[in-house]
Amino acid sequence: MNSTPVFTDDTIVFGLLMLALGFVFYTSSRPTGFWNKFYKIVPSLLMCYLVPAIFNSLGLIDYRISNLYYMSSRYLLPAALVLMTLSIDLKAVFNLGPKALIMFFTGTLGIIIGGPLAILLISIVSPDTVGGAGFDAIWRGLATIAGSWIGGGANQAAMLEIFHFNNEKYGAMVLVDIVVANLWMAVILFGIGKNKQIDRWLKADDSAIEELKNKVMAFSAKVTRTPSLTDLMIILAIAFTAVGIAHWGANEISAFLTSTFEAVNDKKNALSSFGSQFFWMITIATAIGIVLSFTKAKNYEGAGAGKIGSVCIYILVATIGMKMDLRTVFDNPGLLAIGLVWMTIHAGLLILVAKWIKAPYFFLAVGSQANVGGAASAPVVAAAFHPSLTTVGVLLAVFGYAVGTYGAMLCAWLMEIASTV
Secondary structure (H helix, E strand, C coil): CCCCCCCCCCCHHHHHHHHHHHHHHHHHCCCCCCHHHHHHHCHHHHHHHHHHHHHCCCCCCCHCCCCCHHHHHHHHHHHHHHHCCCCCHHHHHHHCCCCCHHHHHHHHHHHHHHHHHHHHHHHHCCCHHCCCCHHHCCHHHHHHHHHHHHHHHHHHHHHHHHHHHCHHHHHHHHHHHHHHHHHHHHHHCCCCCCCEHHHHHHHHCCHHHHHHHHHHHHHHHHHHHCCCHHHHHHHHHHHHHHHHHHHHHHHHHHHHHHHHHHHHHCCCCCHHHHHHHHHHHHHHHHHHHHHHCHHHHHHHHHHHHHCCCCCHHHHHHHHHCCCCCCHHHHCCHHHHHHHHHHHHHHHHHHHHHHHHHCHHHHHHHHHHHHHHHHHHHHHHHHHHHHHHHHHHHHHHHHHHHHHHHHHHHHHHHHHHHHHCC
């Protein structure tokens, strides 16, 4: 596990990722033959995620010594959010109704109750797996996973500060977090390829989603033109000027809040997640895109703004896939079992509620990832359905930041009770 990968230079690694993306897009475009049949079973988006994971698992690359995920999430993600919201119809987004929020909070509830239920179930088979005393108590470590799966990295750090889990054993929790969350994202991406079949089984009414998609597609068709070099340069200027503003604003707001409000500066406080620069970067980038959607800048959708945004998203997908190491799946079977049972409860509750309220798979997938993946992956999953839906993923991820610490604290207290039963 600690051996040096074949390629350590990020320039080369980036080349490999782009080769993988090019291969997937080329083969998935074949109208007949083996690849046509293959992609009817395995969605192309899932392959964009899995091929880099295979590279990482084979030891060709190592995400731990690469800065490509940081580059993609800090530069390409906000650029994509701006470009993919240029043509958004905000009124149509709000017309999607309450089901998106219901599924998001269902996902949150699934994480909150899933943790203690997983402890109770695993304790029947292996009591030692869920034991530990003092700062070594497993429930304290699992609290950090709860923070990650409801809000994100900032909430995870807050849980570590609040519940004081043994730092020497914290790496095992991070591993379970990454492995289980990435396995679940792979399942979500696979489901996107079967979206229509799942919606029929759920008896879901996706008319509002289709209306939003059709509005954006109609607008795009209306303004479509062959992009000139000037068009492309202006699109990139819009995107990366906005990225610069988002980073500047995020730094300023985060610094102001942490220096002005003691609660935000205190990592043990539930409000500390609002000091996260990443949170404000995503929020500002999305806000810029929404504001520009009310101006003539939205006409650049016809010159390919959304497609350039999609390129950024697919590169991000590949760098997220890099973080998956299939060799680690069985490194700590006990903790992994807790994580898998926990995620199964989360997924099961989402499916039950989606079936009950006839919510489309889109709301299930994005509601889940807004919790488990946060602002880095919820927009990715939303955009996989259609670029016009990206904003929905961002808005739900913002809710995740807001409720993450509170939900994780409740989950931790329930897990403490469950571990002593």
